[in-house]
Structure formats: structure tokens, C-alpha cells
Amino acid sequence: MEDSKIVELYFDRNETAIQASQEKYGPYCLAVAQNILADQGAAEECVNDTWLRAWDAMPPHRPARLSAFLGKITRNLALNRWRGRRAAKRGEGEVPLALVELEECLAGGETPEELLDAKALGEAVTAFLQTQPVLKRIIFVRRYWYLNSVPVIARHLSISESKVKSTLYRMRQELREKLEKEGLA
């Protein structure tokens, strides 16, 4: 079913919207959640919660890209659950390693939390990515949005793992410089 038709089902408050979402984007959202939680049960719960959140959001929100909109909801839910599990010292997934890598983008020493304005950070990262070549952009988004591991990214793009790692390293350094100049790191 086309995305526009699925969105219309939400707007018409037709509950087949959820079934249609599950059929078309269930595996995609599950993959997003599994990269974060590495626990099938918890990931499936996040996906189920995604449909409820989508039901609440539409209307009035009309997403430009339904897949990315649903993926964002799932990612947020999974990250929240991951934080909870970390507090209870459970669960793994790619998040801990990604966090360590992203620390490189932020300057050393003590930086007040107040400086890390989420909206400004999001805009800065978006602007940074938009000036990058397509391949680099895809590598970065797959690593830090989809939280794919390096081997998965390499296989997906048919490039070597060393190229993925070196690309990510250089991009983190570039992003760090940009964030420092913008006063965000």
C-alpha cells in the first residue's frame, strides 16, 4: 500500500492503518529497535508502541516520509528503553560503542550540559551532513541513526570495513571542528 494511502487511513481514524503500517514497515522498525536493544522481545514491544504513537500523532501531523517518521518514533522508544536497561545493567546492542565514538565529536574537558542544546545540535549535524558526499552521509547515518555495526554497513555498501572506519573517524573529526566553531561542543 502506498504511504499516502496509509497516512489517509490514519487521518480517517481507520484502524487498518496500524495493520498496514505493520505489514509495510514492521520489519524496518524492528531492525531499528534491534540495533539499539539487542533483545528481540524488547524490540518487538517498541515496534508495537510505535503504532500507538503514530496513531496519536496523525492527525494532525502529516509526515513527508512515512518510513523515516515511523523509524524516528521507534528509535526514540528504543533509546528510552535502553537507558532504563542500562540503569539496571542489562542489554547491549550498538549504543554503548556508538556513544564512545561520538564523544570524539565533543571537546575534552568539562562542558556544561546547558551548552548542548538539542535543537541546535540537530541543526548543526544536519547542516554538516548536507555538505557531505552521498556515500559518507549514508555511512554516518547508518552508524549513528540506524546504529548498524561497522561490518553490517560494510556489507550493505559493498565496501571494506576499514573504509567504513576511516570514513567515520574523519567525519567525527570534521564534525567536532564544526561543533566547536558553533559553540556547541
Place this chain on the structure above:
Amino acid sequence: MKSEKLLEAMNDLPEELIAEANTRRRHPLVRIAAVAACLVVLLVGMYPFLQSFQGLGTSDDCYVSDREVIYRQGAIYEVVGTNYTAAMERLALPETITEDLVGEKVDVAPDYGDVYQYAPLAGRNGTAPAALYLLRRTDEGHEGEWWYLAFTGFVAGDESGHVEAETMLQVYGIQSADDIAAVCDRRSGEQLLPPEAFYDALLASSAWGREDFAERVDSTLNAYAGAVGIRLETDCGLRTNMTYYPEIGFVKWFDSFYQVGKLL
């Protein structure tokens, strides 16, 4: 942890960047065959055309990715099926390829099929590659299907390479401001400025390659702040996206940067 904020901030990425990274995989054998075909087309057929660009060399963008792409006339084309919802919406392509859209046959895309002119663009782009072609597929599993070939940029040279605005405009069949239907905000669809003003600004601009642009903005604080997504629509229904950086007065169009000054 500070990096958690950065990980969270990634959730604010525009949906098109998220969707772009979630592109289709191609079978490894098809990728190998397509790479070989790309090299043949580039080296044998397009060498004189490529020489017109500065910085001839290799580029990160000259790769066969999961998105199905082919190379023709020194440009990269995305292979788009009418069931590719995201691409169809992004490009505002007609959902059904009818006879009146099919122009003359122009050549053959190895491993894919026969390439035809997109009739509304016929004769409008001179010698430049066209923004849109039609593909009648002959490969297994897709015999007889009609698909689109949508321009997604030129095969870039090195990071200093760029394409003059006039050449880019020609790709879309734009020979004067009259050929532009609208210059809109990509999100709201609201008109941003008159076509004549945008056309004149682009033609008068100087084109920069990525390396030179990066050097230029490195010394500018908040260079990317307030970026505006621009959608240019032509009178024959084509659509192309750009980004305007108001702090530095540049428009990014595929891999080239145009110093246009203050636009909005």
C-alpha cells in the same frame, strides 16, 4: 553523558536523510556488472564530455550504491520504479508512464534496457544530459516494464570539481526564467522568491567545488545556520532540490556550491 545528547540530536535529522540511508540493496553480481558497464561508458563514450569539468579524477560519489544508479553522459541517474513511493514523491513524477511521455529512443543502458527521451524535455536541454529519461527494461524479471532514469548529479571530479549553474539549468531544460514554474520552500511548498530573481542569481553566481567551499566556510561561524530547503519546479513538471545557506550566501545543488549572495 554528553554524547547521548548528540545521539538524541540525530533523531532530528530530516526524514529525507534517514530515508536516503535506507536505500535498496542490489545483488552483488548486478553491482559488478554495473560497475564494469560504468567504466566502459565513462572511458570510451564520455571522455571528451568529462574533460570539460575541472578536477578530473575519482570521487566518493562515483560508486554503485544500494540505490540502483547508472552512468550516462557523464552523469549519474537513479533507476526509479513507479512503485518507489519516496522517490516518486520527491521527484513529482507521473505515476503512470503513458505513450505521450515517451520520446525517441536514444541508446541502450547495459544490463537494463532501452533508454528513451522524456518527451516533455525533448530538444530543450541542448547537448547537456537530460534530467529525466525513460527506461524500457529488458533485464530478467522486469521485461517490458517502464521505469524512470532520474538525474542525481554529475560524475564529480575531485573535491575541487564543480559544474557551472548554466549547465545544471540546461539539464532541466531551463533556458530562461520563463522555464521555471516556481521556486518554493521544500517543506511548506510556499513560494520563496520570483523565478526571474532566482534564475538571475544562479547565472551570475560563481560555482565552487566541495573542497573550496569547505575551506571558505571553515572560517565562518554559524555558516550552516538557518539553512533553507529550496525546491525548483520547471514548467514541464520536473523538480529538483537545493539548499540555501543564508549566513554565507551559497546554494548547494547536488555537489556544487553557488555563491548567490543574499537571496531571501
